[in-house]
Amino acid sequence: MSYFEVAAPPSSEKSTSGIKPRILGNRAIWVGIFAEFTEFTLMFLVYFVARINHPQDFHEGPQKLSVLAGSMNTVLMVTSSFFVARAIVAMRAERREVCMRWLVAALITAAGYPLVKLLEIRWNVSQGLTGNGDVFLMSYYYLTFNHLVHVSWGILGMGYVIVRIWFGGYSAANHDGLVAFASYWHATDLIWLMIFPLFYVLP
Amino acid sequence: MREKMKSTQKLDLIWLLLLALTLGGAFMGKIAEPGFWITLVIAVITAIKGRMVIDYFMELNDAAPSIRRVAKTFGMIVPLLMVATFLWRDE
Numbered sequence: 001m002s003y004f005e006v007a008a009p010p011s012s013e014k015s016t017s018g019i020k021p022r023i024l025g026n027r028a029i030w031v032g033i034f035a036e037f038t039e040f041t042l043m044f045l046v047y048f049v050a051r052i053n054h055p056q057d058f059h060e061g062p063q064k065l066s067v068l069a070g071s072m073n074t075v076l077m078v079t080s081s082f083f084v085a086r087a088i089v090a091m092r093a094e095r096r097e098v099c100m101r102w103l104v105a106a107l108i109t110a111a112g113y114p115l116v117k118l119l120e121i122r123w124n125v126s127q128g129l130t131g132n133g134d135v136f137l138m139s140y141y142y143l144t145f146n147h148l149v150h151v152s153w154g155i156l157g158m159g160y161v162i163v164r165i166w167f168g169g170y171s172a173a174n175h176d177g178l179v180a181f182a183s184y185w186h187a188t189d190l191i192w193l194m195i196f197p198l199f200y201v202l203p
Numbered sequence: 204m205r206e207k208m209k210s211t212q213k214l215d216l217i218w219l220l221l222l223a224l225t226l227g228g229a230f231m232g233k234i235a236e237p238g239f240w241i242t243l244v245i246a247v248i249t250a251i252k253g254r255m256v257i258d259y260f261m262e263l264n265d266a267a268p269s270i271r272r273v274a275k276t277f278g279m280i281v282p283l284l285m286v287a288t289f290l291w292r293d294e
Contacts, residue, residue, distance in 0.1 A: 022266050030270055037277045048284045055292055059237060067229055074225045082218040085260045089211055186261045190274075193252045194281040196225070197245050201232030202285060 025180025033187045036150060040191050043146065047139050047198060054135045061136035062200055064129055069120035070200035073113055074192065077151075080109040081189035084158075084182045091165075094172040100165050106185075107158050113151055117144070140199045147195055150188050157181045217259045224248050242289040246282040253278030 023030065051058045087102035124130070131141040161181045164170060170178050228248040235241040257263050257278055263271045 023270070024262065024266050034273060037273065041277065041280055044281055044284065048288050052288055052291055062232065067233060071226060071229045074229075075222060078218065078221045078225065081256065081260050082214065082221075085214050086211065089214070183261060186256055187274075189260070190253055190256045190278060193256065194249065194278075197228065197232070197249050197285070198281065201229055202245055203232060203235065203237040203241060 025183045026176055029180035029184055033184060036184075036187060036191070039146070040143075040194070043139075043143050044194065044198075047143065050135045050139055057134040057136040059203060061134075061140070062203060064127070064137075065140065065200055066120055066123055067200045069116055069123070070196055072116050073120075074196045076109050076112045076116065077189045077192045080106045080113075081186050083109060084185050088175075088179060088182050091170060091175050091178060092172055096165060096168075096170075099170075100162065103158065103162050103165065107155070107162065110151070110155050110158060114148060114155075117148055136199075143195055144199070147188070147192060150191070154181075154185045154188050157184060214259060217255050221252055221255055224252050239289060242285055246285040249285070250279060250282040253282075 083102045083106035087099045087106065090096075090099035090102055129137055131138055158181065161170075161178050164177065228245055231241065232245060254275070257274050261274065263274050
């Protein structure tokens with residue numbers, strides 16, 4: 001039994017009882033998440049085709065990049081995602097102030113991601129690692145910039161749900177919008193967990 | 204209440220495991236020689252981390268089957284391609 005079942009309102013959100021399959025948040029966000037998965041799957045396919053055709057560039061690539069920056073951004077994404085998960089648990093228990101605190105912590109952590117990215121790119125450029133480099137660097141910039149755009153949408157969404165909570169917009173009984181945002185944010189975290197080993201770890 | 208405490212503790216544990224696997228995987232990738240086994244280990248770590256996010260952060264075990272299957276498939280694409288492209292390259 002997952003923690004969700006324990007903490008959720010008993011009537012509307014259970015599905016293991018066989019009443020109906022659950023759509024977490026709302027249908028619209030899942031259309032967006034499916035589109036996001038499709039977009040990144042295509043980019044991953046391009047990455048692997050390039051990797052097969054340019055093995056030397058991809059073997060040397062991770063040694064050029066800052067594994068510290070990549071690891072820091074992974075820690076920031078995972079931690080921000082964890083804070084959002086805790087915020088959802090708090091909201092289900094009708095603890096709005098606690099929920100707000102977790103979300104503010106998630107926002108601060110998430111804001112660290114573009115900051116680290118900026119520092120990383122400045123370091124890259126100082127090392128001569130630009131988008132005009134080899135095919136590894138081109139795919140690195142293309143994929144990670146795309147992910148940064150998705151993180152930016154997520155940060156805006158996080159700001160929006162924080163404002164809504166501030167004005168009493170969600171409750172334990174009705175917080176689909178908050179769950180929809182959380183689903184998007186976790187999906188963006190999941191994508192980063194796929195990107196990180198491809199560019200910073202896999203030798 | 205006791206059940207809920209357990210659930211938040213589970214989230215805490217998953218978060219710590221994700222951090223440990225991230226840092227451990229990065230360290231191994233740095234020190235290991237390129238080869239099949241390190242590729243396999245990194246692929247398995249990536250798959251486990253993805254599944255943890257899907258099961259515990261996204262809570263998709265209890266979601267509509269279409270959503271659950273798409274997310275779980277997505278979480279397996281990169282790990283499988285890591286191993287497949289290594290084998291392909293070796294041929």
